[in-house]
Amino acid sequence: MKHTLSILVNNHPGVMSHVSGLFTRRGYNIDSIAVGVTDNQEVSSMTIVLNGDDFVVGQVKNQLLKLPDVLKVQDMAYASSVQRELVLVSFSINESNRSEALTICNGFDVKILEMTEDSLLIEFSGNSRQVTNIIAVLKPFGIREISRTGQIAIAYRNQNAV
Amino acid sequence: MTSTTEAITGGRLMVELLEEAGVEIVFGYPGGAILPFYDELYHSKKIKHILVRHEQGAIHMAEGYARSTGKLGVCIATSGPGATNLITGLTDAKMDSVPILAITGQVATDAIGTDAFQEADIFGITIPITKYNALIKRADDLARHFEEAIKIAMGGRPGPVLLDFPKDVQLGKTTVRKASSLKIAPHHYERPKVKGDPQEFADALNQAKRPLLYVGGGAINSFASAEIKALAEKANAPVTTTLMGLGAFPGTHPLSVGMLGMHGTAYANKAVLECDYILNLGARFDDRVAKYQDFAPNAVRAHVDIDAAEFNKRINVDHILHGDLKDAIREILPFVKGGDRATWIENIQNLKKNHPLDFDNSGDTIKPQDFLNRVYTKTKGEAIVSTDVGQHQMWAAQYYLFDKPNTWLTSGGLGTMGYGLPAAIGAKFGNPDKTVICVTGDGSFQMCIQELATIAQSKLGVKILLFNNNFLGMVRQWQELFYEERFSESQWTYNPNFVKLAEAYDIPAMRIEKKSDIDKGVEFFLKDSGSALIEVMIPAEEKVFPMIPAGKSQQDLIEFKDLGKLKK
Numbered sequence: 001m002k003h004t005l006s007i008l009v010n011n012h013p014g015v016m017s018h019v020s021g022l023f024t025r026r027g028y029n030i031d032s033i034a035v036g037v038t039d040n041q042e043v044s045s046m047t048i049v050l051n052g053d054d055f056v057v058g059q060v061k062n063q064l065l066k067l068p069d070v071l072k073v074q075d076m077a078y079a080s081s082v083q084r085e086l087v088l089v090s091f092s093i094n095e096s097n098r099s100e101a102l103t104i105c106n107g108f109d110v111k112i113l114e115m116t117e118d119s120l121l122i123e124f125s126g127n128s129r130q131v132t133n134i135i136a137v138l139k140p141f142g143i144r145e146i147s148r149t150g151q152i153a154i155a156y157r158n159q160n161a162v
Numbered sequence: 163m164t165s166t167t168e169a170i171t172g173g174r175l176m177v178e179l180l181e182e183a184g185v186e187i188v189f190g191y192p193g194g195a196i197l198p199f200y201d202e203l204y205h206s207k208k209i210k211h212i213l214v215r216h217e218q219g220a221i222h223m224a225e226g227y228a229r230s231t232g233k234l235g236v237c238i239a240t241s242g243p244g245a246t247n248l249i250t251g252l253t254d255a256k257m258d259s260v261p262i263l264a265i266t267g268q269v270a271t272d273a274i275g276t277d278a279f280q281e282a283d284i285f286g287i288t289i290p291i292t293k294y295n296a297l298i299k300r301a302d303d304l305a306r307h308f309e310e311a312i313k314i315a316m317g318g319r320p321g322p323v324l325l326d327f328p329k330d331v332q333l334g335k336t337t338v339r340k341a342s343s344l345k346i347a348p349h350h351y352e353r354p355k356v357k358g359d360p361q362e363f364a365d366a367l368n369q370a371k372r373p374l375l376y377v378g379g380g381a382i383n384s385f386a387s388a389e390i391k392a393l394a395e396k397a398n399a400p401v402t403t404t405l406m407g408l409g410a411f412p413g414t415h416p417l418s419v420g421m422l423g424m425h426g427t428a429y430a431n432k433a434v435l436e437c438d439y440i441l442n443l444g445a446r447f448d449d450r451v452a453k454y455q456d457f458a459p460n461a462v463r464a465h466v467d468i469d470a471a472e473f474n475k476r477i478n479v480d481h482i483l484h485g486d487l488k489d490a491i492r493e494i495l496p497f498v499k500g501g502d503r504a505t506w507i508e509n510i511q512n513l514k515k516n517h518p519l520d521f522d523n524s525g526d527t528i529k530p531q532d533f534l535n536r537v538y539t540k541t542k543g544e545a546i547v548s549t550d551v552g553q554h555q556m557w558a559a560q561y562y563l564f565d566k567p568n569t570w571l572t573s574g575g576l577g578t579m580g581y582g583l584p585a586a587i588g589a590k591f592g593n594p595d596k597t598v599i600c601v602t603g604d605g606s607f608q609m610c611i612q613e614l615a616t617i618a619q620s621k622l623g624v625k626i627l628l629f630n631n632n633f634l635g636m637v638r639q640w641q642e643l644f645y646e647e648r649f650s651e652s653q654w655t656y657n658p659n660f661v662k663l664a665e666a667y668d669i670p671a672m673r674i675e676k677k678s679d680i681d682k683g684v685e686f687f688l689k690d691s692g693s694a695l696i697e698v699m700i701p702a703e704e705k706v707f708p709m710i711p712a713g714k715s716q717q718d719l720i721e722f723k724d725l726g727k728l729k730k
Contacts, residue, residue: 010345014297017289025290055474062471068294068314068346 002031003057004049004076004083004153010069011037011044018067019046028052028060032085032128032150043071047152049128076153083153086125088113089135092142093120101141108134119144127151169335172301172327173198176265178339179308181208185236187227187591188212189220193240195280196267198332200238212591212620215612217244219584221251222610225260226588229571230546230598232385234316235260235588240267242280245326246287250578252322253291257575258406259383261320263311264292270330271299285326293321299328301336309341317351319469320383354468356485356493363481364497366462370439372506373399374458376422379406379574380444380467380487382567387411389491390443396495398503400510402430404445405559406574413563414543419510420519423451425556428517428708431716433510437461444468444487447477448575453715466490519560520707520722526677527701530554530629534561536684537599537627545597545625546571546589550582550606553635556706558601580609586624587616597625597688604630604657614667617693625687626664626695631702632657639705640712664695671695 009015016035023030031049038045050060061073076083093101101120105112114121124134128151135146170178176199180188189212192200203211214220217239224235235255239245245266255262269278285297294314298307304327311323367373375394381387381403387410394401394417401411402422411418422430434440440458442465447457457477464481465473473482483490521531534557537545547562548571549555555572564570571589573581586600607628617624629635637652664671674683674696687696707722 014285014289014295017286021289059471059475062473066469066471068310068350071347 001053002049002051004047004078004081004151005057005060005064006074006076006153006155007046007048007064007070008038008072009044009046010071011042012069015044015069018069019064022063022067023050023060026059026063028056032148034085034150034152036152047150049151074155076155080159081153081155083127083151084125085128085131085151086123086149087131087135088121088123088147089138090119090121090144091138092118092144094118097141104137108137110134169337170339171198171202171332172304172334172336173202173332175301175304175336175339176308176327176332177202177206177209179305180236181206183234183308183312185209185234188236188238189214189223189227189588190238191217191220191240191244193244193267193280195241195269195329196238196244196265196327196332198329199265199267199327212616214584215615216610217247218250218580219587219610219613219616221248221255221262221264222578222581222584223588223591223616224262225251225255225581226548226571226585227592228260228262228588229382229585230568230589231592232568233592234312235262236265237262238265240280241269241284242282244280245284246282248324249287249291250576250580252288252324254573254576254578254581255322256291256293258573259320259379260322261315262322263315264322264324266324266326267332268297268326268328271328272330274328284324288324291322292324295324295326297326297328298331301331301334302338304331304336305338306341306344310344310346313344313351314346318349318354319380353486353489354484356483356490358481358483358485360483360490360493361497363464363483364494366464366481367397367399367439367441367494368497368499368501370462370501371503372437372509373397373439373441373503374433374437374461375399375401375411375441375443376434376445377401377403377407377410377443378445379404381407381410384444384468384487385567386444386488386491387567389488389495391415393491393495393498396498396500398500398507399441400433400507402426402433404448404451404574405572407445408559408570409564409567412565414565419514421559423448424710424712425560425706425708426451427519427560428719428721429510429513431708431710431719432513432517434458435460435716436509440464442466442479443491446472447475449476452477453710453713456715517721521704522722528674528677528680528698529704530557530698530700531561532677533680533684533698534558534601536680537688538562540684540688541597541599545569545599546586546593548572548582548586548589548598548600550602550609551577551579552603552606553639553704553706554601554603554606554629579606582606583610583626584613584616586626587613587622590622590624591620598623599625599627601627602629603635604628604632604654604660605634607660611663614664614669617669618667622693623691624693626669626693627687628660628695628697629700630657630660630697631700631704633702635702635704636706638702642703642705644711660695660697669693669695671697673697673699675699
């Protein structure tokens with residue numbers, strides 16, 4: 001089962017290595033990892049998506065909390081948090097399928113960043129399932145390049161309204 | 163930040179901070195990138211520096227010092243190869259939770275990342291094998307990092323920390339001499355408040371008819387021996403210890419059932435099978451002790467540990483108390499009732515009688531078990547014993563009864579050959595008035611043998627008990643029992659003349675080969691406070707029993723008397 005961990009860490013060099021190294025040496029696989037500084041310059045937020053049962057995730061949490069640079073670890077339940085990732089896709093188009101491509105983009109709330117004679121560069125954000133879907137839909141056009149950020153997440157303030 | 167007017171160099175500050183932390187002895191080896199620090203150390207009147215022959219020796223000495231004194235162990239190395247030679251010791255200290263501060267030199271900050279001479283990314287290399295590490299880039303950050311590192315090394319579940327100091331940081335001037343604020347959270351170094359319900363915890367023990375206490379290395383680290391003894395006596399519960407926990411509970415106490423696990427006593431392992439309640443005090447359900455989820459199959463399981471990540475890591479438990487062991491037991495004790503457990507105690511006594519530690523002492527060869535028994539008697543059990551890794555380690559664990567904590571130094575988690583000699587040296591520096599014995603084998607001894615020079619140079623009274631069977635004994639034992647006697651590369655077809663070798667380092671030495679020479683050997687070896695080496699020739703086919711074969715559980719224990727069955 002996929003779990004999303006939101007981790008607050010001290011923002012200084014080497015912390016990322018400490019965290020990712022912990023996953024490596026304990027044999028846990030990271031599906032995605034996204035890091036950015038918070039409003040406090042001293043603190044960064046990491047979102048790590050990993051696959052594992054409750055035992056594995058419990059172990060990961062406990063081991064993470066042992067690292068002096070880890071300030072907080074939160075396991076994000078899917079239903080009670082917003083989860084997003086951003087993807088940039090460049091794909092091929094031609095005269096005959098250009099309007100079909102544009103229709104898809106409109107339908108999916110996709111932002112078009114660049115259009116050339118034979119290509120489209122688009123930006124899309126959504127949860128991981130939606131991002132995977134849009135990539136699948138665009139694949140038949142011929143994908144030239146993809147860049148995904150990995151998932152970020154934040155818990156809803158109201159945890160009762162599920 | 164607190165400042166003084168006078169700026170001093172980073173190297174000077176490093177020495178002053180060590181002095182302020184109460185560090186009296188450091189083990190190290192100088193080199194280019196750490197020279198500014200060494201130049202300042204030259205002037206220190208409070209810190210004694212022990213010059214080793216290899217950095218691995220330095221860190222194992224720091225470990226032996228730390229484990230025998232309960233203080234912080236400090237070792238110093240230069241950049242690159244000096245630093246990488248600390249790797250084994252850092253891993254060892256991480257596995258066995260030993261508080262170590264490793265100080266390494268690093269190339270100057272402007273050379274970092276350029277593949278400079280003697281540059282290694284020791285910060286990156288040691289991330290997985292330290293409790294904490296840091297590369298200090300400014301002299302102004304030095305004080306804060308020092309305080310953080312020492313607090314982390316000593317606090318909570320202890321462990322090794324490494325601080326990497328570029329040469330220009332050691333030379334740079336700073337006025338910041340004290341850390342005004344720590345970046346690390348207090349729970350990483352303060353003694354945490356005990357979490358859990360001590361009364362509920364004690365109730366489960368009170369209800370048990372056949373309780374067993376299972377004591378690990380955490381008991382040594384939290385100085386909880388007196389509390390454990392009080393608990394065992396009040397509850398009238400037998401006590402078994404792990405390899406790391408030897409000495410945390412007196413091995414001579416009537417309630418002691420000795421060590422459990424792969425080479426533990428038959429009665430301890432049988433007690434685990436029969437008990438209806440097992441209380442883990444600062445052990446980690448290590449795989450050499452608790453192989454499967456069916457560990458202590460008939461028992462309610464309870465666990466006290468300072469490291470929350472150890473709960474339910476390998477073995478699921480029913481009751482948890484999180485916190486320092488000493489504090490936790492103090493909280494449990496008032497709720498503990500002294501039950502009538504006469505039947506259980508009698509049962510244990512019968513197990514001891516019917517399944518004793520055993521070996522065949524007929525014939526004229528010297529049996530290591532016999533020799534260790536004699537050493538135990540002669541030293542009245544009061545020596546500090548370090549070991550290397552292998553058969554001799556297990557024989558020492560079985561036949562030298564440890565009554566006091568911090569007297570048993572062995573590489574438990576990592577199983578580091580080469581640990582014993584330097585650990586004994588470190589222990590002797592920490593305990594100059596005690597007899598310190600390094601029990602080693604001909605294989606292990608040769609891994610850090612160069613530290614004989616450190617003994618000679620300091621005129622240190624370390625006793626070396628070398629069991630020589632011209633084999634890697636434990637490897638041979640496994641090959642004999644599980645690999646149809648194919649002794650692939652386990653025999654030493656060449657060994658040096660160990661007696662002459664010791665004498666080359668001005669260490670009196672003697673070899674004995676016959677049982678009739680044992681008394682003479684023991685006498686020679688322990689006659690005065692000086693160093694000595696006794697080489698005891700033992701039969702290559704001598705084995706460690708009992709034994710639980712790798713991958714098997716307590717039910718599959720093989721005793722000495724079962725050997726015949728096993729060979730068929």
